[in-house]
Amino acid sequence: MKNIKEEIIDGYKIKYKKHIFSKNIKITLSKDLTVLVTMPIFCSYKIARDFLYKNFEKIKNFKINKKTYTPDLKTKFDTLKIIKSDILKIQKKKEYIYFYYPKNEDFNSDKIQNKLKEAYKKALKTEAKNYLINRIDFLAKKHNFKYNKIALKNQKTRFGSCSIKNNINLNINLMLYDTEVIDYVLIHELVHTKIKNHSQNFWIEVEKYCPKYKILRKKLKETPVYNC
Ligand SMILES: [Zn+2]
Structure with a gap:
């Protein structure tokens, strides 16, 4: 098992594992509170470790999932x-x-x-009812987007979606992310009211209203998905 390194932080058993199919560093928490950090082959243990340390407080909250x-x-x-x-x-x-x-x-x-x-x-x-609904309304007015209805969901994988009729679903777990990351998701769904796909035009439009979208999107992907 030469590709696995282990350590203990705050009572959590941490396992680092390089994986041939990994594209990003991914952190998962198992029921026995073992934190598994998988990373691409060419990623150094130091980078993975820094990433874990940076996100450790969030990972502790991840315990929520495990009751x-x-x-x-x-x-x-x-x-x-x-x-x-x-x-x-x-x-x-x-x-x-x-x-x-x-x-x-x-x-x-x-x-x-x-x-x-x-x-x-x-x-x-x-909180989502107060914050997300007011914020999306504010951004829609600011950038001239029109949506139909907003619904709040508690989902595991999706942060938002926009239907053909421009009904937008938002995940309440978004409340656990930075305000900037939330804004990116809201802009993403608002742009879907005009462009339904993820074409190049879609991303050009997203960038117009959210110039840092690439970094924020990465942040969203890298941090663990919460589900309470
Ligand atoms: Zn989308």
Whole structure:
């Protein structure tokens, strides 16, 4: 196994693996909290490692997928505070979402983890409703695009889509990305209201409204896809 290097960071077992078919560095988290970093043959371990370190905080959040929520979990605008209490209760106050759970319950039990997942998903959706919908409307007006309806989804792989009728779907997990990356996705879908394919003209149009789109697109592809 000469192509595998391993290390432990913050209790996570990290495995680096070169793969002949890899085009980019990709990070996946398995159920046992092993982080697998796959990279192209010609990519150095140092580059892969730097990339992992840069994204490590995000990868920790990736635990969300695996139903192991940690205290002080963040959405874009709020922090989730987890407090032992007498009852199970979720409350939003200012920039905090308080999650109270009964003292006698195991925090990692399916019951508590599912409730927490529900609370987190709800918080993301609320933020997406406020932020994404206002932002796409702002960008559409600014650049003179017309869309029909906006729907919010919780998807694993797609960040957005635009139908023939110009109904736009947006992924609530976008809320976990930088504002610039979100803007790129919104512009991408807005340009689809005029050009349905990914032709050269499409990308020329995207670049007009989002000059940094190539970097932002790369960022979106490189960071793990969240799904809460
Ligand atoms: Zn597209």
